[in-house]
Amino acid sequence: MAGRDSSIPGDETGGPGRETRLHRYLAMLESGDLNDRWRAAEALGEMGDRRAVQPLIRALDDEFVDVRWKAAKALGLLNDRESVLPLIRGLEDRSPWARAGSAWALGKIGDPRAVEPLIRVLGDEKPRVRITAARALGRIGNPRAREPLARLLGDADRDVRVAAREALDDIPTEREIPSV
Numbered sequence: 436m437a438g439r440d441s442s443i444p445g446d447e448t449g450g451p452g453r454e455t456r457l458h459r460y461l462a463m464l465e466s467g468d469l470n471d472r473w474r475a476a477e478a479l480g481e482m483g484d485r486r487a488v489q490p491l492i493r494a495l496d497d498e499f500v501d502v503r504w505k506a507a508k509a510l511g512l513l514n515d516r517e518s519v520l521p522l523i524r525g526l527e528d529r530s531p532w533a534r535a536g537s538a539w540a541l542g543k544i545g546d547p548r549a550v551e552p553l554i555r556v557l558g559d560e561k562p563r564v565r566i567t568a569a570r571a572l573g574r575i576g577n578p579r580a581r582e583p584l585a586r587l588l589g590d591a592d593r594d595v596r597v598a599a600r601e602a603l604d605d606i607p608t609e610r611e612i613p614s615v
Contacts, residue, residue: 457484464490473501480509488513492521495537500530507533511540519546526552526568531561538564542571550577557583562592569595573602581606 460482463475476494479487487509494506507525510518518540525537538556541549549571556568569587572580580602587599 453482457482457486461487461490464494469499469501472497472499473505476502476505476509480505480512483513485513485515488515488517492518495521495525495533500528500532503528503530503533504536507536507540511536511543514544516544516546519544519548523549523552526556531559531564534559534561534564535567538567538571542567542574545575547575547577550575550579554580554583557587562590562595565590565592565595566598569598569602573598573605576606578606 456478460475460478463471464479464487466472466475472494476491479491491506491509491513494502495510497503497506503525507522510522522537522540522544526534526541528534528537534556538553541553553568553572553575557565557572559565559568565587569584572584584599584603584606588596588603590596590599
């Protein structure tokens with residue numbers, strides 16, 4: 436995507452204002468204030484500047500779930516393969532919000548290295564995490580996910596079943612899978 440690395444929406448020219456905002460958000464990401472950190476993570480993802488990748492990867496280890504979740508989502512928006520392994524580790528976070536954020540980001544990035552870890556997350560205790568992992572697998576579209584997703588069609592949570600069905604529809608298959 437041309438220009439995405441160096442501009443924010445509506446500011447295709449980049450320029451000094453953009454640089455000032457970038458550096459302000461990077462500083463805020465290191466701030467002692469929780470609200471500054473999660474707002475900075477969100478803004479950095481929206482800016483689309485790949486110079487934020489490493490600081491956002493570090494933010495995946497923040498003590499507050501709000502920051503970890505926003506950092507994961509921002510990394511998905513930045514769509515940088517460098518963040519795949521840290522996001523895979525994020526699938527094991529103690530917070531279901533951070534796990535779901537990492538799954539969402541991995542789906543956005545679409546790297547095949549995420550398929551097996553996302554398949555494991557289909558067994559998460561939290562429906563929101565299972566839903567997000569199913570959607571991510573559908574977005575990646577790797578046929579290895581078909582059978583694990585098909586097993587989710589019997590999940591106790593209706594939203595999980597629907598997400599699994601939708602994901603299966605996005606993955607090429609040789610045989611018909613029953614509807615929910």
